[in-house]
Amino acid sequence: MLAAIPAAGCAISQPEVPVSSYLAGHYAAVQEFAEREVVEGAVENLALVMNVKGQCELALGDVDAARIAFQGAAQIMGTWATTGSEATAAIVGSESSKTYKGDSYEKAMNAFYLSYCYLQKGEPDNARAALKRGILMDAEVADEKYQADNALLFWMAGRMSKLYGGSGADGYFEEARVANTFAIAHESRGVANNPLLANPTKGNLVLLFPIGLGPEKYADGAQEQLARFRSQGHPAAAAQVSINGKLLGRSTILSDVDYQARTLGGTAMEGIRQGKAVFKTSTNIAGKVLLVNGLNKRSGNRNTDNAQVIAGGALLLLSALTATAADVRYWPTLPSTVQVFAADVPPGEHELLVEFVDGRGNGLPRLQHNLQVSVSASGETWLLVPSLPPFALQQ
Amino acid sequence: MLTRSVTVGLLGLLLTACGSTRDTRVNPDAADSVTGTGLQSMDIRTMATRMAADIKEYGILAPSRDGARASFFIYEMVNDSSDTIDKTLVLTKLRTDLFKAFRGQVKILDRSANANDLVDAERRMKERGQVSGENNRKLAGSDFVLKGSMKSRDRLAGKLKSSYILVTFELTDLVTSELVWTNDYEMKTESEKSVINR
Numbered sequence: 001m002l003a004a005i006p007a008a009g010c011a012i013s014q015p016e017v018p019v020s021s022y023l024a025g026h027y028a029a030v031q032e033f034a035e036r037e038v039v040e041g042a043v044e045n046l047a048l049v050m051n052v053k054g055q056c057e058l059a060l061g062d063v064d065a066a067r068i069a070f071q072g073a074a075q076i077m078g079t080w081a082t083t084g085s086e087a088t089a090a091i092v093g094s095e096s097s098k099t100y101k102g103d104s105y106e107k108a109m110n111a112f113y114l115s116y117c118y119l120q121k122g123e124p125d126n127a128r129a130a131l132k133r134g135i136l137m138d139a140e141v142a143d144e145k146y147q148a149d150n151a152l153l154f155w156m157a158g159r160m161s162k163l164y165g166g167s168g169a170d171g172y173f174e175e176a177r178v179a180n181t182f183a184i185a186h187e188s189r190g191v192a193n194n195p196l197l198a199n200p201t202k203g204n205l206v207l208l209f210p211i212g213l214g215p216e217k218y219a220d221g222a223q224e225q226l227a228r229f230r231s232q233g234h235p236a237a238a239a240q241v242s243i244n245g246k247l248l249g250r251s252t253i254l255s256d257v258d259y260q261a262r263t264l265g266g267t268a269m270e271g272i273r274q275g276k277a278v279f280k281t282s283t284n285i286a287g288k289v290l291l292v293n294g295l296n297k298r299s300g301n302r303n304t305d306n307a308q309v310i311a312g313g314a315l316l317l318l319s320a321l322t323a324t325a326a327d328v329r330y331w332p333t334l335p336s337t338v339q340v341f342a343a344d345v346p347p348g349e350h351e352l353l354v355e356f357v358d359g360r361g362n363g364l365p366r367l368q369h370n371l372q373v374s375v376s377a378s379g380e381t382w383l384l385v386p387s388l389p390p391f392a393l394q395q
Numbered sequence: 396m397l398t399r400s401v402t403v404g405l406l407g408l409l410l411t412a413c414g415s416t417r418d419t420r421v422n423p424d425a426a427d428s429v430t431g432t433g434l435q436s437m438d439i440r441t442m443a444t445r446m447a448a449d450i451k452e453y454g455i456l457a458p459s460r461d462g463a464r465a466s467f468f469i470y471e472m473v474n475d476s477s478d479t480i481d482k483t484l485v486l487t488k489l490r491t492d493l494f495k496a497f498r499g500q501v502k503i504l505d506r507s508a509n510a511n512d513l514v515d516a517e518r519r520m521k522e523r524g525q526v527s528g529e530n531n532r533k534l535a536g537s538d539f540v541l542k543g544s545m546k547s548r549d550r551l552a553g554k555l556k557s558s559y560i561l562v563t564f565e566l567t568d569l570v571t572s573e574l575v576w577t578n579d580y581e582m583k584t585e586s587e588k589s590v591i592n593r
Binding site: 082086132136 | 474476477478
């Protein structure tokens with residue numbers, strides 16, 4: 001019982017990331033928050049806040065700093081090893097006392113951002129390495145049926161392979177098509193015959209659009225022992241691309257983050273939490289019964305009554321100390337979908353207009369991006385434009 | 396008395412659980428206590444030392460009978476693995492160990508973009524008489540090029556994962572395109588996922 005006390009004492013809560021500020025375009029303020037959390041916050045949340053920091057740095061145009069942040073988070077999220085004391089604390093005490101390593105969909109998104117940063121550094125091979133790691137992590141979901149169903153990672157791995165002359169590009173493209181078909185058949189958003197996957201090498205200008213706001217993780221059940229996801233509202237549903245005043249088309253979904261979160265499957269910890277919930281309820285009931293019997297002197301024997309009071313009190317204390325709540329820490333600034341648009345554009349400077357539209361196709365002026373892009377005669381130009389206000393991007 | 400003892404005991408337990416950190420210098424050849432797959436400092440050091448010793452022992456870069464030194468430059472390292480790496484860290488360490496192994500018996504050329512820019516700028520300033528010295532020597536040509544690659548095979552089954560990494564270096568003759576030397580470094584890690592992360 002005493003062993004449970006320190007464990008419960010170190011329960012770690014979700015950092016209060018100012019998501020509304022992030023969505024409003026106050027990236028410097030959110031970055032400042034994340035930097036402060038990195039230094040002063042719970043070390044167990046380091047990967048989570050580093051991911052948020054990386055996103056802000058990307059929005060502020062500091063790709064090198066973003067890469068370092070995502071790399072740091074990837075190191076934590078990709079490490080399987082856990083100390084015995086951490087495992088004991090998470091099992092006996094609060095699950096959220098453990099180091100946040102993210103769910104497989106969060107690991108996949110970390111890989112996505114990290115690969116983009118490496119690509120911008122001019123290292124498509126390292127970008128592919130990050131994606132390969134992301135694909136492996138995506139395969140960690142408990143439900144085997146949903147393993148390796150992230151078309152975005154496969155497609156990007158194929159493109160990176162082509163960019164640096166690595167092997168296996170066609171295999172990645174085929175995996176991307178299979179993943180997309182599977183995901184669509186299992187209620188993921190997107191289109192079954194995605195034109196981008198039909199012609200995966202198309203375009204020397206590739207635009208990546210993290211759109212919307214990703215799912216929220218919350219605790220459900222009488223003892224909050226169940227970790228669940230719910231989608232969050234956001235007006236943006238797709239991106240519309242124009243170059244030099246000419247409308248080229250609309251983005252297509254390659255990764256439905258909400259779907260990826262929903263299809264994680266049950267975890268071993270879920271079973272442990274369920275067991276703890278039963279234990280908590282049982283000890284609570286038994287403790288109350290013993291305590292009432294003892295206090296009411298129902299046995300007629302003073303020694304027995306005293307023993308019942310002590311045992312009842314101990315059981316109630318044990319019940320109160322049993323932490324059943326699920327660890328619901330999550331990466332709160334993820335997008336709801338990642339969409340892609342690729343076009344063949346003549347080399348030179350171009351005026352790029354990205355308009356985010358809602359589900360009915362109405363434009364969202366606040367999220368409109370006017371960008372100047374330079375397309376080289378050889379190679380490819382990749383750009384990441386989230387459905388966020390462009391304020392920081394233009395600074 | 397009992398209450399005070401219990402309170403002190405609980406506080407002690409809380410401090411034990413929540414405190415204790417360290418910041419210690421460690422031997423870079425020691426196994427990394429920060430676990431995870433991928434190359435560690437000991438791998439990078441061992442690899443560089445072994446490659447430098449082997450390439451010297453092989454003799455391909457030894458000076459000719461008339462004392463002419465062979466020249467080479469390190470071109471790049473391609474990462475085909477599933478681990479992102481700082482390629483310059485690996486190659487810089489290798490270059491340093493090669494330099495130490497040969498002790499001036501071989502010409503190691505710096506063909507980095509940065510070095511090329513510096514050389515161009517210096518030569519221009521000398522041509523204009525802005526600085527002392529003359530451009531009385533040609534830029535050094537290279538006899539060989541040293542390249543590296545890193546590949547991995549990753550396997551995942553349930554709570555177990557293994558990662559095999561193969562780092563290969565090769566020296567190519569820039570006149571004949573003959574592969575004149577190659578060697579590799581291998582490492583493998585196995586990981587078991589804790590129940591709290593499953």
